[in-house]
Amino acid sequence: MAATAADAAVWTAGKRRLPLLLGLIGLAAAFTLPAAAASADYQPTERFFVNDFAGVISSSDAEEIYALGAELQEKTGAQVVAVTVPTTGGEDIRQYGLDLGRDWGIGQKDEDNGVLLxxxxEDRQVSIEVGxxxxxxLNDAKTGRILDTYATPDFAEGAYSSGMRKAYRALINEVYIEYGLDPVDDDYVPVSPEEEGGGQTVLAVLPFVLFLALFAFTMVRSRTRGGPPFIFFGGPRGGPGGFGGGGFGGGGGGFHGGGGSFGGGGSSRGF
Structure with a gap:
């Protein structure tokens, strides 16, 4: 009889906690799960390194961006991709960029060496996402300074084409330096990597919140039902889940995503 009463108490406590746990899971998932509709709106063009869906990059700047991106990939394997869109449809530009970078598979699968500008x-927002x-x-402080120095001054005046070209060249230079090669601009001064204050970004913290909520839910479930904990991750036949996957497009341009992955590094700015 005592055991039955104890089991009933545990069951009652578990039922009371369940709505709270489900709420935490839903809140975390709302910020961390990919928004499929966002990045599905666009697929990479045949000229993979420059994708001007907003129609603001001049033909000469587009040619320069494409040539720089193609040469960088040939020399290092890294991919720096420039994308313009009219709007993210109300979605945070950082999350939109992460989803797009993962869906397109920017960077090489085994190296995750992709960058998205x-x-x-229409939203007057710009971001850099880093594999x-x-x-x-390219830590958060450095990408923020690149935007502040090369992109937003031009964007604030409506000069989107030159701002994209300048920021893209800065990213190309930084990647060459990381690979021990000379930057494309002889007079380029590397951006300081000093960290900005403020700690981790929300995108970096929320996956841990989701994990803790799921873990707590499994513990309550196992105690209330007496069975083994529910397994949220892949079974023995499949490895742990990941982002990225195969690249899209490329076509006549000869380039496409290599399956690289992104983890939330980067910065965004309004102008």
Whole structure:
């Protein structure tokens, strides 16, 4: 009888906690799960390194960006991709960029050496997203300074084409330096890597919140039902889940995503 009463108490406590746990899971998932509709709006063009869906990059700047990106990939394997869109449709530009970078597979699968420069003209927002493999070379402070120095001054005056070209060249130079090669501009001064204050970004913290919420839910479930904990991750036949995957497009341009992954490194600015 005592055991039955104890089990009933545990079951009641578990039922009371369940709505709170489900709420935490939903809140975390709302910020961390990819928004498929966002990046699905666009697929990479045949000229993979420059994708001007907002129609603001001049033909000469587009040619320069493409040539720089193609040469960088041939020499290092890294991919720096420039994208303009009219709007993210109300979605945070950082999350939009992460989803797009992962869906396009920017960077090489085994090196995660991709960089995305994303401009949303109507939203007046710009961001840089950095693959796992280049986060040391392009930390949040450095990408923020690149935007402040090369992009937003031009964007504030409506000069989107020149701002994209200048910021893209800065990113190309930084990646060459990371690989021990000379930058394309002889007079280029590397951006300081000094960290800005403020700690981790929300995108970096929320996956841990989701994990803790899921873990707590499994513990309550196992105690209330008496069975083994529910497994949220892949079974023994499949490895742990990851972002990225195969690249899209490329076509006549001869380039496409290599399956690289992004983890939340980068910066964004309004103008």
């Amino acid at each position: 994303l401009l949303a003209t 796992y493999g280049l986060e040391g070379a």
